[in-house]
Amino acid sequence: MNNKVTNTRKGRRFIMEEADLKKKLAGEKAVEYIKDGMTLGLGSGSTVYWTLKKLGELVKKGLDIKGVPSSLRTEGWAQSFGVPLTDFQKVRQLDLAIDGADEVDPHFNLIKGGGGSLVREKIVNAASNKVIIVVDESKIVTRLGKFALPIEVVPFGWEVTASYISELGCKPILRKRENQVFVSNNGNYILDCLFDKIEIASELHLRIKEVVGVVETGLFIGMTDMVIVGMSSGVQTINK
Numbered sequence: 001m002n003n004k005v006t007n008t009r010k011g012r013r014f015i016m017e018e019a020d021l022k023k024k025l026a027g028e029k030a031v032e033y034i035k036d037g038m039t040l041g042l043g044s045g046s047t048v049y050w051t052l053k054k055l056g057e058l059v060k061k062g063l064d065i066k067g068v069p070s071s072l073r074t075e076g077w078a079q080s081f082g083v084p085l086t087d088f089q090k091v092r093q094l095d096l097a098i099d100g101a102d103e104v105d106p107h108f109n110l111i112k113g114g115g116g117s118l119v120r121e122k123i124v125n126a127a128s129n130k131v132i133i134v135v136d137e138s139k140i141v142t143r144l145g146k147f148a149l150p151i152e153v154v155p156f157g158w159e160v161t162a163s164y165i166s167e168l169g170c171k172p173i174l175r176k177r178e179n180q181v182f183v184s185n186n187g188n189y190i191l192d193c194l195f196d197k198i199e200i201a202s203e204l205h206l207r208i209k210e211v212v213g214v215v216e217t218g219l220f221i222g223m224t225d226m227v228i229v230g231m232s233s234g235v236q237t238i239n240k
């Protein structure tokens with residue numbers, strides 16, 4: 001794979017880095033699993049961006065699908081690419097969700113929430129018959145936990161919530177962007193928690209969920225059916 005290629009976005013030429021190329025490979029590959037008539041879960045992040053873009057091209061050629069977006073950003077991208085949207089007032093069950101991840105372990109357990117959309121992503125993925133995760137190869141790990149685990153908490157008393165979470169073996173950092181506290185699409189805060197070690201992800205998830213003030217954790221356990229990995233050498237599809 002070339003290290004850098006030029007591409008156009010919004011009419012401007014820009015250099016695409018190798019990491020972006022890998023994301024593009026994985027994101028675009030996922031549309032091969034979309035069939036006419038499907039209701040989709042539309043995940044979040046820069047890898048899913050490529051899925052949405054490709055999906056928009058197929059919709060223009062006549063593919064009949066609808067998608068439930070998992071973030072306001074995804075909603076905006078989908079609209080700009082002409083991907084028809086729906087919501088959980090109209091549908092309860094989704095055929096297929098395509099989403100990104102921050103880490104993927106050998107058991108297909110994930111850390112998600114780097115973009116702060118973990119709650120909506122988890123609701124969307126849980127409502128889907130099948131979940132495909134699209135990542136570049138840097139996201140594949142032997143053990144979860146190098147990436148600080150995002151935990152969404154209600155703003156009221158977040159300091160107390162953080163101190164309970166710290167007792168589980170981490171130092172929670174309140175997420176900020178440009179010196180402002182980051183607020184999720186649900187109006188909540190995110191604590192980024194680097195654990196000394198994540199031994200059993202499912203147990204840690206349950207222990208964190210017991211803490212009052214916690215809305216959801218970025219641990220996605222047993223939800224993924226397929227992982228599509230963009231690599232220097234091409235794209236690899238791994239089935240569970």
Ligand SMILES: O=C(CO)[C@H](O)[C@H](O)COP(=O)(O)O
Nearest residue numbers: 045046047100113114115117
């Ligand atoms: O969980 C997410 C957002 O909450 C994203 O899916 C995750 O952060 C991966 O993003 P990217 O594809 O940009 O690396």
